[in-house]
Amino acid sequence: xxxxxxxxxxxxxxxxxxxxxxxxxxxxxxxxxxxxxxMLLVGDSLGMVxxxxxxxxxxxxxxxxxxxxxxxxxxxxxxxxxxxxxxxCDTVDDGVRNAVRIIKETGADAVKLESAxxxxxxxxxxxxxxxxxxxxxxxxxxxxxNTMGGYKINKYSDxxxxxxxxxxxxxxxxxxxVLEGMVSECAAEVTKAVSxxxxxxxxxxxxxxQVLVFHDAFGLYSDMLPKFVKRYANLKEIVAAAAxxxxxxxxxxxxxxxxxxxxxx
Ligand code: KIV
Numbered sequence: 001x002x003x004x005x006x007x008x009x010x011x012x013x014x015x016x017x018x019x020x021x022x023x024x025x026x027x028x029x030x031x032x033x034x035x036x037x038x039m040l041l042v043g044d045s046l047g048m049v050x051x052x053x054x055x056x057x058x059x060x061x062x063x064x065x066x067x068x069x070x071x072x073x074x075x076x077x078x079x080x081x082x083x084x085x086x087x088x089c090d091t092v093d094d095g096v097r098n099a100v101r102i103i104k105e106t107g108a109d110a111v112k113l114e115s116a117x118x119x120x121x122x123x124x125x126x127x128x129x130x131x132x133x134x135x136x137x138x139x140x141x142x143x144x145x146n147t148m149g150g151y152k153i154n155k156y157s158d159x160x161x162x163x164x165x166x167x168x169x170x171x172x173x174x175x176x177x178v179l180e181g182m183v184s185e186c187a188a189e190v191t192k193a194v195s196x197x198x199x200x201x202x203x204x205x206x207x208x209x210q211v212l213v214f215h216d217a218f219g220l221y222s223d224m225l226p227k228f229v230k231r232y233a234n235l236k237e238i239v240a241a242a243a244x245x246x247x248x249x250x251x252x253x254x255x256x257x258x259x260x261x262x263x264x265x
Contacts, residue, residue: 004038004079006109006133006175012038013197018209020081020199021217024050024067028214029074037078039199041112041211042068044083045142048223049215056142059085061098068106080108081135086143089113095123099132109133110175114141116165121172128173136169138162139203140181151226153202154182162186163193170194178211179203181228202228 002008012018020039023029024046032040046067047059061084068082082102089095099111110133113120124134139154139162154162166177176197179187184204191198191206200207212229215221219234249255 001036001077003077004109006079009038009079009197010175013195013208018197018199020209020211022046022211022213022215023071023074024214026070026074029071029078031074032214033075033078038209039079039081039211040071040075041081042071042083042108043112043213044085045213047085049213049221055145057086057145059083061085061088061102065102065105068102068108072107079110080106081110081112082106082108084111084113089120089123092119092122092126095119096126096130099123099127099134100130103132110135112137112178114138114143116169121168124169124172124174133175134173135199136166136174136177137180138165138169138177139179139187142180151181154186156183156186158182159186159189163190166190166194166198170196179207181226202226 009018018038020041021032021037022043022045023032023040024042029040042064044056044059044064047053047056064082064085068080072080084095084098088098095113102108102111111127112135113123114137116136116138124136127134140151142151145151162182169177174196176199177194178199178201179190181202184206187198187200187203188206191208197208199209199211201211216229217232219231219236222236246255
């Protein structure tokens with residue numbers, strides 16, 4: 001499979017759905033890449049599913065770089081995107097400096113930024129000028145959990161605002177936009193209003209692609225289960241059953257038997 005680029009992904013709009021999932025380490029990235037996932041996202045959701053934080057806010061740029069370097073080693077064809085974490089885009093200079101540093105140190109293909117306010121739009125413009133691909137993230141923006149007062153789904157009455165944000169991001173030079181947590185009709189209209197691909201999470205089937213958090217999709221994380229998460233596997237139960245068997249066998253001295261031991265003859 002040939003390595004995805006910004007052009008291959010842009011060309012998929014209205015032709016083929018874009019598949020995306022989060023990855024935070026080499027092993028999971030290698031599995032997803034080998035089955036042909038189009039795009040991998042090192043999401044700041046790693047704060048919750050990898051670090052056990054109650055939200056994404058504590059995640060740092062250094063931590064994003066640490067995880068992205070691991071994911072990059074597992075990829076041969078997927079497009080690699082990294083989140084700019086909370087507090088890394090407070091000014092235009094901060095956003096540009098942090099994005100350039102992430103790309104330089106990890107070899108990722110793009111950065112993703114939440115919101116579409118003037119600072120973010122200016123960062124997107126400057127990054128485009130500096131040769132950095134950026135992806136917008138609007139609708140439910142987890143980095144705004146405190147000001148939203150929880151994780152709130154956007155209603156159809158929000159459609160004009162979200163459409164205007166998506167159009168502004170496209171004009172500023174974003175290559176794609178993630179639409180999170182909104183009624184399907186809203187995401188469908190936004191998708192029609194822009195010529196860049198939309199990637200949905202909790203935004204219905206009309207988006208140009210979909211993204212899910214690895215630990216949600218495969219049943220490893222159960223602290224929170226939003227309606228939009230489909231469990232494609234229940235790895236937590238499988239791992240717990242296997243771990244119980246291992247514990248029992250060690251306690252009973254039936255592991256390691258001769259099959260798993262080195263002998264002098
Ligand atoms: O951090 C993340 O995993 C994300 C996805 C939910 C899109 O931003």
